[in-house]
Structures are given as structure tokens and as C-alpha cells.
Amino acid sequence: MQRISIHQFMILSAAILLGTTFMPVAQxxxxxxGRDAWLAVMPAYSLxxxxxxxxxxxxxxxxxxxxxxxxxxxxxxxxxxxxxxMYAGITGYFAALLSSQLVDLFRRSILPLVPTTVVAGGILxxxxxxxxxxxxxxxxxxxxxxxxxALGLIVTALFSVPRFExxxxxxxxxxxxxxxxxxxxxxxxxxxxxxxxxxGILAFLPKGEGPRLKAGVWKAVLLVGLLDTMITxxxxxxxxxxxxxxxxxxxxxxxxxxxxxKTVSGVESIFMLIWMGASILKITxxxxxxxxxxxxxxxxxxKGWLYIGVGLLLLGIDLNKPGGAALVLEIAWVDQYxxxxxxxxxxxxxxxxxxWQRRRQRR
Amino acid sequence: xxxxxxxxxELLIRPEARSVRKAPxxxxxxxWSQPLAGxxxxxxxxxxxxxxFREFVxxxxxxxxxxxxxxxxxxxxxxxxHYLLKILMVDxxxxxxxxxxxxxxxxxxxxxxxxxxxxxxKVKLLGEALDGVLGGDAVxxxxxxxxxxxxxxxxxxxxxxxEPETESVVRGPREGFTETLRTNTTLxxxxxxxxxLRIVSLKLGDLTRTDxxxxxxxxxxxxxxxxxxxxxxxxxxxxxxxxxxxLEEMIExxxxxxxxxxxxxxxxxVLAAGLLEGKVGILxxxxxxxxxVPVVMAQFLQVGEDYYERAMIVILIRFIRYLGxxxxxxxxxxxxxxxxxxQEILPTKIALSVAAGREGVPFPxxxxxxxxxxxxxxxxxxxxxxxxxxxxxxxxxxxxVIGDAAVKxxxxxxxxxxxxxxxxxxxYTIPAYDLAIAVRLIRxxxxxxxxxxxxxxxxxxxxxxxxxxxxxxxxxxxxxSPLAPLRIRSLLQDTLVRAPxxxxxxxxxxxxTDRPRSGGKR
Numbered sequence: 001m002q003r004i005s006i007h008q009f010m011i012l013s014a015a016i017l018l019g020t021t022f023m024p025v026a027q028x029x030x031x032x033x034g035r036d037a038w039l040a041v042m043p044a045y046s047l048x049x050x051x052x053x054x055x056x057x058x059x060x061x062x063x064x065x066x067x068x069x070x071x072x073x074x075x076x077x078x079x080x081x082x083x084x085x086m087y088a089g090i091t092g093y094f095a096a097l098l099s100s101q102l103v104d105l106f107r108r109s110i111l112p113l114v115p116t117t118v119v120a121g122g123i124l125x126x127x128x129x130x131x132x133x134x135x136x137x138x139x140x141x142x143x144x145x146x147x148x149x150a151l152g153l154i155v156t157a158l159f160s161v162p163r164f165e166x167x168x169x170x171x172x173x174x175x176x177x178x179x180x181x182x183x184x185x186x187x188x189x190x191x192x193x194x195x196x197x198x199x200g201i202l203a204f205l206p207k208g209e210g211p212r213l214k215a216g217v218w219k220a221v222l223l224v225g226l227l228d229t230m231i232t233x234x235x236x237x238x239x240x241x242x243x244x245x246x247x248x249x250x251x252x253x254x255x256x257x258x259x260x261x262k263t264v265s266g267v268e269s270i271f272m273l274i275w276m277g278a279s280i281l282k283i284t285x286x287x288x289x290x291x292x293x294x295x296x297x298x299x300x301x302x303k304g305w306l307y308i309g310v311g312l313l314l315l316g317i318d319l320n321k322p323g324g325a326a327l328v329l330e331i332a333w334v335d336q337y338x339x340x341x342x343x344x345x346x347x348x349x350x351x352x353x354x355x356w357q358r359r360r361q362r363r
Numbered sequence: 364x365x366x367x368x369x370x371x372x373e374l375l376i377r378p379e380a381r382s383v384r385k386a387p388x389x390x391x392x393x394x395w396s397q398p399l400a401g402x403x404x405x406x407x408x409x410x411x412x413x414x415x416f417r418e419f420v421x422x423x424x425x426x427x428x429x430x431x432x433x434x435x436x437x438x439x440x441x442x443x444x445h446y447l448l449k450i451l452m453v454d455x456x457x458x459x460x461x462x463x464x465x466x467x468x469x470x471x472x473x474x475x476x477x478x479x480x481x482x483x484x485k486v487k488l489l490g491e492a493l494d495g496v497l498g499g500d501a502v503x504x505x506x507x508x509x510x511x512x513x514x515x516x517x518x519x520x521x522x523x524x525x526e527p528e529t530e531s532v533v534r535g536p537r538e539g540f541t542e543t544l545r546t547n548t549t550l551x552x553x554x555x556x557x558x559x560l561r562i563v564s565l566k567l568g569d570l571t572r573t574d575x576x577x578x579x580x581x582x583x584x585x586x587x588x589x590x591x592x593x594x595x596x597x598x599x600x601x602x603x604x605x606x607x608x609x610l611e612e613m614i615e616x617x618x619x620x621x622x623x624x625x626x627x628x629x630x631x632x633v634l635a636a637g638l639l640e641g642k643v644g645i646l647x648x649x650x651x652x653x654x655x656v657p658v659v660m661a662q663f664l665q666v667g668e669d670y671y672e673r674a675m676i677v678i679l680i681r682f683i684r685y686l687g688x689x690x691x692x693x694x695x696x697x698x699x700x701x702x703x704x705x706q707e708i709l710p711t712k713i714a715l716s717v718a719a720g721r722e723g724v725p726f727p728x729x730x731x732x733x734x735x736x737x738x739x740x741x742x743x744x745x746x747x748x749x750x751x752x753x754x755x756x757x758x759x760x761x762x763x764v765i766g767d768a769a770v771k772x773x774x775x776x777x778x779x780x781x782x783x784x785x786x787x788x789x790x791y792t793i794p795a796y797d798l799a800i801a802v803r804l805i806r807x808x809x810x811x812x813x814x815x816x817x818x819x820x821x822x823x824x825x826x827x828x829x830x831x832x833x834x835x836x837x838x839x840x841x842x843x844s845p846l847a848p849l850r851i852r853s854l855l856q857d858t859l860v861r862a863p864x865x866x867x868x869x870x871x872x873x874x875x876t877d878r879p880r881s882g883g884k885r
Contacts, residue, residue, distance in 0.1 A: 110819070269817070269818045272822075273818055
């Protein structure tokens, strides 16, 4: 049985939480929170903590089981299988959408002439190979790539400092707290994407390390919250709140504006390489989630053909998706109307079932 | 078709399950474990002109016919003549020591009183006697007794201890391993004079019967690694083992990776340092190359000299090496990607300069780079095995004459010559030849990916390479450790940088997680 360390769990959690959220986060929060968008990020990501804790509590009560297995155990075979089927479908579909978003990003920025099939195929090939290599390799991949992604974002922020319009920063909370709260709710589904991955990775976590795992969750939330806050802040300060609302891929525009010592300019193509790593991490996490869900529902064992089959299915969905604003809207729709309800209700439902069963056993 | 599929399937099976090549049974194999007899040995070996059979009579209570067998050239005849035959045939002929000796007691009497050799053992099996004779010992048979004496009189011409040409150092010991196994273990023993240095012997190769030793420091080497090494070695069944490379391919974890998963060295100090870090060494008779396991990728970028120079200098040198690896791997790909797809990354002046250099070149950057790389590889291969002066000439002709002519004929751009030259020089900063070749091999697909998809292709290649490296293990240890799984202490102690000796408080995390190293500040 493969196992990952506490540090790897923390990094994987951060990588899945971050994913490609640094692309839409500024736009999504600025829509309602305006110049105070950056204040909305941290509260939104904090939502991942209680849900993470609930899942870890369930894992403690049912060691070495995934949340899907726990669901079948607590809710009964058929209701459990129904929820797991929904989980596998939503997770897989969301992975395809994120892959499509990455392809769209490449098409719009640095590879307008390369066929979409090649880019999408290349990304999903990497995802399938990484997923097939196992959770340990995936965790080690995150250990190397995530710090690079974080570094890439920090470097982008640093090189944007000369373009800051300090007037865009103040006044803080001009319209009170309500826009900030609405802004936080707009990106709350980002935090809910994390339990989709946590549901499956449970079986690979070290045993008897509850407090350290909980610390891993809040550390990851803090890290990602800070990074996305920084990205939102620099976008609003460079472009202003109105332009930030309009730009679909504001960070990409920021990358285009960077020039290093009059030697290297338009470095978004270099940053794209790093951001590609972040996307691959998130897509692989969700891809694995879909595989674990399918295995739980059907009882199939991990086989190469299952990975290839799911990969091809995702490629088919990916290629049929429109790009640009339509894709961003669809991702937001899936986030708000599928992932948010599934996670926000599903995990507490399992907690209630757990408490109910415990109480019944005590009687 | 089915047989091809079967063959392909067999090739993909991991080594644990792969059936190893078996030699056809040799005539002597069947009798290897039979009770020995002098006459049988003679009949098995008498067709070989280098085997000497010296028959004589020992005059005891009765006359006991004896047979001494040894290989001419592998033994010290002076020892045999003066300290064995002379005692048994002349000095003690008919003396009281021998007067009561019978066929039943002769072996024990000679063993106890008449053979003044420090290395002496009794054998009862035909195979043991054959190993003794063919290994360079003299074997003494007594009549039809099923017991013989193996007398250690090995002595053959060998190369002296010299400085290895492939691992020369500015500062450090000048000695290198030789082709004689015992010399090599001696060199090692001179470095580690502690009873916990273990030297386990075995024989491999159905026909070569090559002596192999597994060396480790008990208490430092992990027992699971030692047993895994012995297990993998004992599984090997092949005709002959003439070099450590035979074993390397048979025992490495992933045979289809271009990356080396077992380290090798010609230097006793490097192997001794490895043993002190808890590694397990493998020495093979007949080759000066020693293997050590487990190994992580970072160790292929380190040399013994890193520990003989001052830490600050080593930090700089290591940084240059890491930069060299990246340049050797990525320089042509980056150039191709930038000139073909991402010209916007260059400021106008540099972009114009690059464009001016490429003016008149009829080929795309990818083809230009591939041709140049291929030419470079041919030059390297041509110069490698030629005598030094001719090799240098080939290098000069290749680099200066052909390169200059190609630029003048507008077949390649001057910048491309610079890039390929820089790549070649950078690849020489990689200390391990195995790793340098792997980098050379991977450079070409990287160039093709960069030439067809720009940075996206380069990213695909790099991430695929990273996944491959992350999935590699050397005897169970992750190949990219201590980077992933992350071990901050190891990373900062002796990987990215090399801390001063007084700060190397802990043994490498790879091997021993808890125990502090003796010495250093606590």
C-alpha cells in the first residue's frame, strides 16, 4: 500500500487548492468586491478548513478507507453508490473542463497555431502517466512543482511592483463589508474543490497522525489564501478594479507586461510552463478522484485500460468545449451548482450518519 | 505474431519476475557436487596445457601416492617448490613425523604439521577442488582419499595500483582499484580498519566462476538493502561475468531507463566514503570498477574531491555543475523554441541580432540544431577511443575547420555553433559518464518537442522527464531524494551545497535518519 508523508499531504493539499485558481480569482472577486477583492480571498479559502476537518474526522473513525467507501458503509450500498457515481462524474467532468481551460490558455497566449488536439492530448497524456505512476510519485511531483508555481507567482508579483497604481489600493472598505462577503461567496466553490481530492487520498495518509494532518490542512489553506490574495491585490493595483473585472486571464496580461533588465520581456511564455505544472497537478488530482470513484462504484481494480479509457473520455469532453468567457462561465456553473452542493451537503450528511450510527451503537 | 507479442511482453516484465538466461549444462556441472578424487580432477583438466599435475609419493607407514594440481602462471612456483614439495619429498622423507602416517590419517597430519601455509583448507567436493585449482591455488590430493588440501599460493602478474584516468583529482589520494579482487579489498581495508567492515564472497558465472564480493559496514548499511543486494545477485544465472556492467544491468531497478541507478567508481576512497554513508559496494574480480548502491541522482553530480576541498569552493563548483546539466539538457531546445515560436521573449535588439545571424540559413532552427548535434556526437564518438593526440586533432578539425566552413557556407548560423559548443562543454561538467550520456540522449527528443510545439512541447518533455525520474528507485530509495521526498536537512547539508565538515553533524538522511555522525559540532 502506498503512503505519503505529512509534508507531502500538505503540499498536495495546497497544490489542489491552488490549481489554476490564480487565473480567475481576481476577476471573480472583483465583480462584487471591487477594489477590496483581495480581502475576500482568505475568508473564502478558510471554508476548506471545516470541511477538511470533517473528512479527517471520518477518516479517523474509519481508518484506511476512502470517503467513497465510508459513504457506502454509512449510507448503505445503493445510496452510497449513487453519491459515488455523482462524485466520479462531477470530478471527471471538472477535470476535463480544467484541461480545456489550460488548452484555451495556451491557444490564446503562446500557441495560436498548434492544433488544439495536440495540446489537449499532450496535457492528458501527462495526466494519465502521472496518475498511473501512483500516489507516491504524484506527491513527489507536487513537492517539486508546487514550490516552483508559488515562486512563479511571487516573481510575477515582484516584477509588477513598478506598475502599481497606489491610488487603486485606497480607500479600503469604501462600501463596507458586504461586497467583500459577496466576493468571498463567489469564490467559495474554489475551496470546495479540495474535498473532492481529499475524499480519495484518505486511504494513503499516514495513520495516527490526526493533529498533524489537520495542521497540514490549515497550513495549505493559509499558503494558498496568501498566494491568491497577493495575485488579486497586484491585479487590482496594476489594472484597477474595472479592468480586473473585464480581463478573463488577468495574470497572463500581467506576464506580458514584465520586462527583466531590458533582456527578457513578455515572459508569460516562461510562466505558462510553470502554470502548466499547477494545472497538471490539479487535473491529475481530480482525474485520480474520478478513477477512485469509478473503482468504488463498479468494483473494478486499477488497470491501465481504465486510466486510458477515462483519459480518452476526458479528451473527448475537452475538445468539444468552447474557450474564453463561455468556458469560464461553464466552470463557474459546475463549481457553484454541482461541486458546491455535492461537497457542502455530502460531507455534513456523512457526519450526521456517522454520529447517528455511533449513537445507535452506544444504545 | 504471437511469439513477437510474447517476446515484447517478456521484455516489459520487471526484473523480479524475469527469467534469467541459463547456460547449457556443462559436462563438469553434473559432477560439481560429487565427492572428489584426484583421478577425476586429472581427467577433467588434463586437456588444458596450462594445468600442472605433479605426482609424487609420500613415504609414511606405506607409500601414499599424491597429486599436486595447479595452474601454471597463477601460482607462486617458488612457494610450491621450497615450502611444500621440498618439505614433503626431501626434508621429511622417511622422517619420524611421517613414519606412522597411513592413508586415513595423511590429510590431517599434513594439515597439522607438514604444510607451512597460512592459507590452507580441507575440501571434500569436486567443485571446491576445481574452484581451488582454477582460482590459482594449489590442490593436494592423497591417493583415493575423498578429501584434499587447498593451499593458498596465488600469485599472478598484475597491474600495480595506479591513479585512475577517468577519475583523476587535483587533491586527494592517487590510488585506484586494479583488476585483482584481493588487491581491491586490501585497498578498502586500508581505508576502513574496523571490524564492522564486512566482505561477503560469492561466485557468479557458470563458466567464468568469477569471484565477487559484497562489502558494507555493519551497523551503517541498512539490512534490507544488504539482503536485497545479495538476493538480486544470487538470482543471476549467466555464462560469465567479465565486468561489473554485467551485474549492473541484472540488478538495477528499472532496466529501461537511460538514467544510471547504480553508481560506479575506480577509487577506493570514493567507495570507502560510500560505505561510511551506509551504502553497499560490489567488487568483481577482473575489473577495477566497483559498484555501490543505493544511489540518488544528486550523487552522480558529486565527486570525491568535493570532500577534499573547502566547503565554499565546493558550493560554487556544485552550482556550476547543476548549471552545466541544465545547459547541456536544455540550451539547444530553448534556442529552438525561442527562435521558432517565442520571438516576443527577446527584446528587439537581440531579436534582430539573432535574425541577422540566421539570414541565409536555408534550414529551420530544429533541423539546423539536429544536424549540428549529430555532427557533435559523431566527433565525440570518433575522438573517444583514438590515441590522445589524434583525438585532439579530430576535435580541432571538427570544431574549428568544419564549424567555420559550415558558417561561411551559410549552412548553420554562428549563434547555433555557439549554442552547440556551449552544450558540448556543459556536458563535460557532469562527473558521471552514465548521466552525461543519458542527458545527451534526452536532449534530442527535447529539441524535437521544442521545435514542434515551442515552450509547450518543452514543458511536456520536462514534466514527462520529471515524472520518470520521480518514479525511479535505486534499491527501494527514491531517485530524486532528498528533493522529493523532501529532506531539508540533507538538501542543505550535502546536496545543493556541501556544508563544512564540522557542520556535517548527521549521516545522509537517505541512509540513516536518526543517528548523528561522530565528529562535528553537536
